[in-house]
Amino acid sequence: xxxxxxxxxxxxxPEFNVDFAQRLNVFTGDNGLGKxxxxxxxxxxxxxxxxxxxxxxxxxxxxxxxxxxHISNYDQPFTSKFKWQNYQWSKLKGNQQPIAxxxxxxxxxxxxxxWDPARNxxxxxxxxxxxxxxxxxxxxxxxxxxxxxxxGKSLCNGLIDDWVKWYDRxxxxxxxxxxxxxxxxxxxxxxxxxxxxxxxxxxxxxxxxEIPTLILxxxxxxxxxxxxxMKRILGIAYILxxxxxxxxxxxxxxxxxxxxxxxxxxxxxxLHLHPQWQRAILPAILEVVKSLKEEIDxxxxxxxxxxxxxxxLEPDFDESQDQLFLLDLEENNVTLKDIPFAKFGDINRWLSxxxxxxxxxxxxxxxxxxxxxYDLMNPNKNMDNFPENLRTKEGIEKQFKKVxxxxxxxxxxxEDYWEN
Amino acid sequence: MIAYGxxxxxxxxxxxxxxxxxxxxxxxxxxxxxxxxxxxLNKNPDVTDTNKYPDHWKFCKEDLAKEFNYLCAYSIIRIRxxxxxxxxxxxxxxxxxxxxxxxxxxxYANPKINSRKRKHDNKILDPFEVEDDWFEIxxxxxxxxxxxxxxxxxxxxxxxxxxxxxxxxxxxxLNYRQELYYEYIDGDISxxxxxxxAPLIARAIIKxxxxxxxxxxxxxxxxxxxxxxxxxxxxxxxxxxxYFQRAICYYYLGEYNQAIEDYTKVIENQNNNITTxxxxxxxxxxxxxxxxxxxxxxxxxxFKQNNYLFYANLSICLxxxxxxxxxxxxxxxxxxxxxxxxxxxxxxxxxxxxxxLEKL
Numbered sequence: 196x197x198x199x200x201x202x203x204x205x206x207x208x209p210e211f212n213v214d215f216a217q218r219l220n221v222f223t224g225d226n227g228l229g230k231x232x233x234x235x236x237x238x239x240x241x242x243x244x245x246x247x248x249x250x251x252x253x254x255x256x257x258x259x260x261x262x263x264x265h266i267s268n269y270d271q272p273f274t275s276k277f278k279w280q281n282y283q284w285s286k287l288k289g290n291q292q293p294i295a296x297x298x299x300x301x302x303x304x305x306x307x308x309x310w311d312p313a314r315n316x317x318x319x320x321x322x323x324x325x326x327x328x329x330x331x332x333x334x335x336x337x338x339x340x341x342x343x344x345x346x347g348k349s350l351c352n353g354l355i356d357d358w359v360k361w362y363d364r365x366x367x368x369x370x371x372x373x374x375x376x377x378x379x380x381x382x383x384x385x386x387x388x389x390x391x392x393x394x395x396x397x398x399x400x401x402x403x404x405e406i407p408t409l410i411l412x413x414x415x416x417x418x419x420x421x422x423x424x425m426k427r428i429l430g431i432a433y434i435l436x437x438x439x440x441x442x443x444x445x446x447x448x449x450x451x452x453x454x455x456x457x458x459x460x461x462x463x464x465x466l467h468l469h470p471q472w473q474r475a476i477l478p479a480i481l482e483v484v485k486s487l488k489e490e491i492d493x494x495x496x497x498x499x500x501x502x503x504x505x506x507x508l509e510p511d512f513d514e515s516q517d518q519l520f521l522l523d524l525e526e527n528n529v530t531l532k533d534i535p536f537a538k539f540g541d542i543n544r545w546l547s548x549x550x551x552x553x554x555x556x557x558x559x560x561x562x563x564x565x566x567x568x569y570d571l572m573n574p575n576k577n578m579d580n581f582p583e584n585l586r587t588k589e590g591i592e593k594q595f596k597k598v599x600x601x602x603x604x605x606x607x608x609x610e611d612y613w614e615n
Numbered sequence: 616m617i618a619y620g621x622x623x624x625x626x627x628x629x630x631x632x633x634x635x636x637x638x639x640x641x642x643x644x645x646x647x648x649x650x651x652x653x654x655x656l657n658k659n660p661d662v663t664d665t666n667k668y669p670d671h672w673k674f675c676k677e678d679l680a681k682e683f684n685y686l687c688a689y690s691i692i693r694i695r696x697x698x699x700x701x702x703x704x705x706x707x708x709x710x711x712x713x714x715x716x717x718x719x720x721x722x723y724a725n726p727k728i729n730s731r732k733r734k735h736d737n738k739i740l741d742p743f744e745v746e747d748d749w750f751e752i753x754x755x756x757x758x759x760x761x762x763x764x765x766x767x768x769x770x771x772x773x774x775x776x777x778x779x780x781x782x783x784x785x786x787x788x789l790n791y792r793q794e795l796y797y798e799y800i801d802g803d804i805s806x807x808x809x810x811x812x813a814p815l816i817a818r819a820i821i822k823x824x825x826x827x828x829x830x831x832x833x834x835x836x837x838x839x840x841x842x843x844x845x846x847x848x849x850x851x852x853x854x855x856x857x858y859f860q861r862a863i864c865y866y867y868l869g870e871y872n873q874a875i876e877d878y879t880k881v882i883e884n885q886n887n888n889i890t891t892x893x894x895x896x897x898x899x900x901x902x903x904x905x906x907x908x909x910x911x912x913x914x915x916x917x918f919k920q921n922n923y924l925f926y927a928n929l930s931i932c933l934x935x936x937x938x939x940x941x942x943x944x945x946x947x948x949x950x951x952x953x954x955x956x957x958x959x960x961x962x963x964x965x966x967x968x969x970x971x972l973e974k975l
Contacts, residue, residue: 214664216666514666514700515666518666532733533666534730535700535726535729535730536730537700537726537727537729537730538726538727539727539787543786544727544786544787546786547781547784547785547786547787548727548730549730549731565785569756569758569783572753572756572758573753573756573758573760573783574753574760575760575761575774604793604797607755607797608755608756608757608793611754611755612755612756615755
């Protein structure tokens with residue numbers, strides 16, 4: 196588990212500190228303030244590798260950029276320094292490297308990465324001439340069709356092949372059931388109508404493979420044809436189950452216990468998902484991980500722009516192990532704020548909360564007109580900051596017709612106000 | 616000449632709704648909250664993450680809710696579920712570590728407000744420093760506005776408080792207030808419910824009725840004005856100004872007994888209100904209760920020795936009772952004071968009066 200992160204001269208500010216919560220860490224904030232960057236640095240701290248390119252530090256004469264971090268069960272903090280000479284971040288050697296647990300990164304564009312303490316840790320490399328990859332990185336294509344290395348060896352068969360294999364062996368192995376179950380949890384459903392995995396079928400004369408299918412209430416379609424939202428759900432389901440199965444396998448080979456820690460880094464949780472599904476995804480992921488192994492500790496670092504995702508946390512949010520963060524711009528400096536979790540109830544209130552900062556969850560034009568209307572009624576305010584046409588009763592009324600719906604309460608308030 | 620009623624002007628405080636009274640800390644507080652909390656703070660001087668501070672304040676959440684009548688101290692809207700997160704540290708744990716376990720630093724607050732306050736500390740108005748008549752709800756839009764009674768040097772703070780805590784933001788507080796107000800207008804909920812749920816709205820509604828009465832009074836439509844003031848009093852028996860204004864109406868209608876009754880109610884609540892003593896004295900006089908009238912005028916003079924009117928009023932009573940000498944004495948005193956204030960017309964009137972009395 197990642198406990199603390201301290202960045203010096205790398206990222207959006209000269210110094211940056213994050214105190215992570217044990218279970219859920221949700222990051223919100225405007226675009227471009229470094230939410231995704233935070234996940235990448237967290238990945239670096241947990242795995243000693245980078246998902247994409249290494250983070251480039253800020254060039255400040257005389258200062259050494261640093262990434263400092265605390266991992267649970269280790270007393271001392273760990274440090275990586277940037278060496279300007281060879282343009283690299285320093286690495287911990289051998290068994291100095293900590294083990295935080297099984298780390299899974301779920302990125303945008305169906306990009307996934309996995310770091311398995313049983314497969315990617317250095318000691319495995321030492322005893323084998325075959326040096327394993329420092330981590331598994333999947334593109335959207337590889338997650339479906341398999342991850343192969345140069346000499347023809349397969350690191351992962353991919354969703355299509357594994358799914359078909361598990362389907363064929365469903366009477367002797369539990370994998371297919373587990374997959375179905377995970378999809379059922381992840382994709383919200385009503386009673387019996389959920390996306391059930393169906394019988395694989397051939398779909399293309401030029402592809403000899405059988406393709407898994409999903410049984411939807413209205414039709415059965417091959418997984419290669421489903422919507423982007425469903426693909427995302429299937430991708431997440433697959434990466435979770437694949438990582439876990441391979442981890443069990445590798446742990447057995449190495450004659451050691453499976454890990455008790457899973458750390459998930461999820462960029463833009465709500466990506467491609469219908470509002471119904473956004474409202475379910477994070478609690479569902481928590482549930483899925485708990486279904487993998489009893490007594491497992493899960494830490495999630497997730498970024499989101501969706502009020503639905505936050506609203507979905509209300510029933511289970513626990514301040515002692517969950518934390519909400521806001522990346523904010525204050526006088527040109529990016530700051531990270533802990534936001535106490537409050538129950539806002541409906542989505543509009545989340546949108547107008549500090550986390551999203553919309554004064555009024557309507558169109559921008561409507562927001563200004565409504566503000567002008569209220570300020571005109573308010574004796575404490577003056578109208579200097581509004582455009583000429585919004586400073587009078589008549590001007591505002593003209594705009595009302597464009598921006599207010601027929602049943603908006605403001606019509607009545609406005610009428611009553613001027614009657615007095 | 617003798618009638619002296621100051622109408623159309625609001626005086627004094629209306630009623631207690633926004634101002635909160637400090638309550639002493641509960642008996643168990645020192646042992647269960649302060650000592651335990653501070654002990655932990657002393658043992659863990661390095662912990663900076665305030666989320667990790669033990670929440671001993673939960674022991675007093677119920678007493679805190681009572682101190683604030685279950686009203687959020689900032690939004691003045693009732694909070695239904697008393698919980699740990701309704702205990703607000705007015706001075707934040709981050710900046711005022713030593714105040715973390717102090718009863719006097721706790722305010723009862725809607726958790727939303729709590730999360731918006733963050734580390735603004737005393738840049739936000741302290742509910743305990745707010746006076747009753749600084750803020751009100753404006754109808755029908757239900758915006759929270761400050762009144763002319765807000766001291767000039769608090770304006771900036773008031774503005775920041777409303778802005779940061781989003782007290783006038785549509786999606787939550789403003790919408791909710793409007794909902795409640797229109798439910799009341801449409802007859803779906805009672806004023807009593809409104810008093811419990813959002814007392815400032817109830818206060819605004821009552822004030823609106825009272826002001827309608829003032830309008831009638833200024834247009835000299837006394838009967839209609841009385842109806843409005845009576846309604847005001849039915850809704851809020853402590854609305855003292857309504858008794859005062861209703862008494863003025865009764866006076867103009869010649870219904871002195873009722874006027875006296877209302878003035879007496881005002882005096883019971885504001886026993887240093889000179890105008891009211893004077894007005895009641897006038898009513899006693901016309902109601903042929905000279906003894907009582909004299910007592911009231913004497914009281915006015917006791918409070919304020921330099922107002923010629925009170926002496927003049929007293930002299931007329933004395934005259935009616937046949938105490939001519941004393942009447943003249945008081946008139947002379949009235950002339951003295953009127954001269955100082957350049958009230959020459961009044962002086963002449965009093966001179967004429969003295970001449971007439973001396974002939975008796």
